[in-house]
Structure formats: structure tokens, C-alpha cells
Amino acid sequence: MTKRLKIAVQKSGRLHEDSLQILQDAGIVLEKSKDQLKATAKNFPLDILYLRNGDIPQYVNDGVVDVGIFGENLLVEKRLNLPILLQLGFSKCSLCVAIPKEQNFTELKDLNTKKIATSYPNTVQDFLKKENLTADLHTISGSVEIAPNIGLADAVVDIVSSGNTLFKNNLKPVYTILKSEAVLVASPSIPSILQATLNQLVFRIESVLNARNYKYILLNAPNKNIDQIVALLPGMKSPTLLPLAQEGWSSLHSVIAEEDFWNVINDLKKAGAEGILVSSIEKMVR
Ligand SMILES: Nc1ncnc2c1ncn2[C@@H]1O[C@H](COP(=O)(O)OP(=O)(O)OP(=O)(O)O)[C@@H](O)[C@H]1O
Numbered sequence: 001m002t003k004r005l006k007i008a009v010q011k012s013g014r015l016h017e018d019s020l021q022i023l024q025d026a027g028i029v030l031e032k033s034k035d036q037l038k039a040t041a042k043n044f045p046l047d048i049l050y051l052r053n054g055d056i057p058q059y060v061n062d063g064v065v066d067v068g069i070f071g072e073n074l075l076v077e078k079r080l081n082l083p084i085l086l087q088l089g090f091s092k093c094s095l096c097v098a099i100p101k102e103q104n105f106t107e108l109k110d111l112n113t114k115k116i117a118t119s120y121p122n123t124v125q126d127f128l129k130k131e132n133l134t135a136d137l138h139t140i141s142g143s144v145e146i147a148p149n150i151g152l153a154d155a156v157v158d159i160v161s162s163g164n165t166l167f168k169n170n171l172k173p174v175y176t177i178l179k180s181e182a183v184l185v186a187s188p189s190i191p192s193i194l195q196a197t198l199n200q201l202v203f204r205i206e207s208v209l210n211a212r213n214y215k216y217i218l219l220n221a222p223n224k225n226i227d228q229i230v231a232l233l234p235g236m237k238s239p240t241l242l243p244l245a246q247e248g249w250s251s252l253h254s255v256i257a258e259e260d261f262w263n264v265i266n267d268l269k270k271a272g273a274e275g276i277l278v279s280s281i282e283k284m285v286r
């Protein structure tokens with residue numbers, strides 16, 4: 001029997017859905033199950049364990065699971081030096097120092113002797129040490145941003161994404177300690193017999209991530225301007241060119257990063273491109 005790879009995914013919370021979606025997009029079909037803690041893939045040697053985000057890094061480190069998806073910021077908090085296989089592009093956030101809006105902040109030294117509330121004490125301790133600061137740390141497990149309003153702290157260190165929570169609590173971010181996103185991390189003690197399965201999983205997810213960042217573009221162009229248009233759309237190797245039934249015109253197919261598309265669209269039109277179609281790509285193997 002093939003040995004199955006064990007992957008830890010957040011049981012519920014911000015990473016849960018996107019983690020399962022990326023596995024699904026990678027062609028992995030989960031067996032329907034009533035089990036709240038575990039799922040099995042039908043068509044790939046993979047078992048999924050649903051765990052708390054905060055517990056996953058340690059399980060990965062100890063080899064209880066072979067691979068895990070969790071917020072990169074936890075590697076710093078748990079002080080674990082585990083290899084990141086892939087940055088997954090979702091749950092992007094920053095860990096920031098924030099203070100009440102009306103207070104002045106000019107430099108990090110302003111934090112000296114202040115009371116700081118956080119759910120990430122190790123990260124803050126390491127940061128304070130690196131910056132040669134001494135502050136009074138209060139560890140709380142949630143609703144950190146309320147701390148200054150109830151007199152529990154002068155400043156907070158917490159996750160910021162849209163900034164809404166800081167805004168609602170009359171706080172402003174003054175320093176970014178780190179940036180984070182969901183990552184795929186492998187155990188250092190992964191059995192060698194599972195390495196090929198892990199490589200396949202990484203390859204599949206990578207193809208999904210490449211595809212998410214790119215669009216397939218199709219357009220008609222006058223032959224006399226093809227060189228100009230090709231220079232705007234270099235593609236993976238070079239664009240595909242096919243003659244149109246109408247003489248003097250070609251159909252050009254290429255791939256383009258989503259953000260680049262908006263930068264070149266006007267130049268494409270100026271170069272005579274017509275009938276421009278842009279569509280999503282499901283998988284992209286470079
Ligand atoms: N507002 C946010 N926007 C984007 N990403 C976030 C945000 N808040 C947290 N994250 C990221 O998502 C991860 C999971 O956050 P979530 O709040 O779902 O779980 P948790 O409270 O860290 O963990 P647990 O599953 O152990 O209860 C965090 O470690 C962080 O990397």
C-alpha cells in the first residue's frame with residue numbers, strides 16, 4: 001500500500017477555506033466524511049488533519065504531520081527554523097506596533113518603558129531585543145486592540161490587514177515588525193519514502209499559484225505591427241502567431257501577469273490590436 005502524506009490544515013478560521021481551495025484547485029478530491037478532524041483524498045495519497053493554526057508549526061517540526069499550511073508569522077513566534085516550500089499568496093497581513101491616534105511617535109525609542117499588549121510575545125521580545133528596547137510586555141490571547149482603551153497598555157503589537165480593527169479602536173500603526181502570508185512548510189523529519197509524493201503536491205500547487213497570477217490573452221493584430229505587439233507581450237517563451245482568414249492580419253496568443261495587462265493595454269490598442277480577449281488560466285507549468 002502507498003504510504004500517505006499527512007498535511008495539517010487549519011480546522012476553522014481565516015486559513016481554512018483558502019487552504020482547502022488550493023488543494024481542490026490542485027486536483028485533489030476529498031472523500032466526504034463526517035470526521036471533523038480528518039479527511040482523506042480520493043485520488044492522491046494525502047490525508048488532511050484539521051488542527052489549530054497555532055499548533056500546526058510544532059506538529060510539523062515534530063514530524064507528527066509531514067507538511068502544514070499556516071501563517072508565516074508563526075514561524076517567528078514559535079522560533080522554528082523550518083523550510084518554507086511555497087508562499088501561498090493568501091492571508092496576507094503585517095504584524096504592527098500601534099498606539100493611540102492622538103499620541104506622537106517619532107522613533108522606536110518612544111516605546112521604551114511602555115506597556116505593550118500582544119498575542120505574539122516571543123516575536124515582540126525578539127524585536128525589542130534586536131532594537132535594544134525595554135518595554136513591559138502583556139500577553140493576551142485576543143481582542144488585543146482594546147487594551148489601550150481600557151488602560152491595560154500604552155501600545156499593542158497585532159496583526160493588521162485592512163486596518164479596520166485599529167481604526168475602530170482609535171489606534172494608528174507606527175511600525176511594521178514583519179509581513180506574513182499563508183505558507184506550505186515541510187517537516188524536517190519527513191520520511192524519504194514520502195518525498196516523491198511531497199514533490200508532486202508542491203508541483204501541483206505551484207502550477208495553481210502560477211496560473212492565479214497570469215491571464216491568457218488573445219488578440220488580432222495587423223502584421224505590420226506584430227513586432228511592436230510581441231515586444232509588449234513576451235509570453236512564456238514567445239507568443240503564438242496564427243494567420244487570420246483576412247489577409248495582413250494575425251491572431252496572437254500569449255500569457256501575461258494580471259498587473260502587467262493594465263499597464264500595456266493602451267499600448268496594445270495604439271499598436272492596432274483588436275478583439276482583445278483575456279481569460280483565466282487553471283494550471284500553468286513553466
Ligand atoms: N485580519 C487578517 N487578515 C489576513 N490574515 C490574517 C488576519 N488575521 C490573521 N491572519 C493570518 O491568518 C492566520 C490565522 O488567523 P486566525 O485568526 O484564523 O487563527 P488564529 O487565531 O491565529 O489561530 P487558531 O487556529 O490557533 O485559533 C494568522 O496566523 C495570520 O497569519
Ligand SMILES: O=P(O)(O)OC[C@H]1O[C@H](OP(=O)(O)OP(=O)(O)O)[C@H](O)[C@@H]1O
Binds near residue numbers: 160162165166
Ligand atoms: O486589519 P484588519 O483587517 O481589521 O484585521 C486585523 C484583525 O484581524 C485579526 O483578528 P481576527 O479577526 O482573526 O480575530 P481573533 O483575534 O479572534 O483571531 C487580528 O488579530 C486583528 O484584530
Ligand SMILES: [Mg+2]
Ligand atoms: Mg485571528
